[in-house]
Amino acid sequence: MNAKDLRIVFMGTPEFAVPSLRALADGGYNIVAVVTTPDKPAGRGRKLHESDVKIAARELGLPVLQPEKLKAPEFVEAMRALQPDLGVVIAFRMLPEVIWRMPKLGTFNLHAALLPQYRGAAPINWAIINGERETGLTTFLLNHEIDKGAIIDRLRMPIGEEDTVGTMYEKLMAAGVGLVLDTVDRIAAGSIAPTEQQFVDESTLRPAPKIFKEDCRIDWSWNGRRIIDFIRGLSPYPSAWSELRRDGHEPLNVKVFSARFEPKPTDALPGTIRSDRRDTISVACADGWIDLLDLQLAGKKRMTTHDLLLGFREIEEYAFPSVRE
Incomplete structure (x- = not known):
């Protein structure tokens, strides 16, 4: 079957899914509908906010479905009426079986990790948090369990020493386009040989749950x-944080976006702060000092250490709690 003849239903919500949606549309693939989340009130004015995928779909002139409930009879019937050949899912909700089984050739998902590692909602974050030096992307067929369907293809990508979740998000989002298009083409050609995940030793896997x-x-x-x-x-989102504490003062929440580690023997209690009061803020840890480079005090804008110290020279009178309480 010609891949361009497939009746494709695309399902996604955030920015991460948009480049793949645009590539499919611009490449002449037949997207018969785009499914995304309902508009939600956001911001101070509580104005309705459209998902990134909906905005892109509208610009591309594609029909959009926004079901409140994925098992609702009206949505199920709307999907049947589309007579889909293939479902493509990128960063969307968990689908009920009646939906993911409906396309004749199945439904596949693009996941931002090398499955079976890092199943869950925040795979890019957890790979970096855990000190991985490699991550990637996986396309897999949906089944009854989250991120446990048969693997179609994977793409490996190194994680650099300076990479953050922000930079890896951008790299993986761009790289996902090629993997999605290739997966669609291979499914249409009948050339995939999916690998099941049920024989994996679960004790060897690292999860990627939602981050609070x-x-x-x-x-x-x-x-x-x-x-x-x-x-x-966690940089830039949702961002690592700690509390600045000083006797007689309310604690101050501080987000940290960038830092550098200086390994050096120290007797200082973890959380102790030292500063030249001009350009540096260093915090003691178990085996040295962490130099804070880019941070944000609650209620203030994000700034460099130098800029923060212009109005906060008493920083050494504060300390961070050494452990979680």
């Missing part, structure tokens, strides 16, 4: 390498 605010709190009793990887894996 408390998960982002820095523990200064960790060793320096671990702290740097933790900061990189």
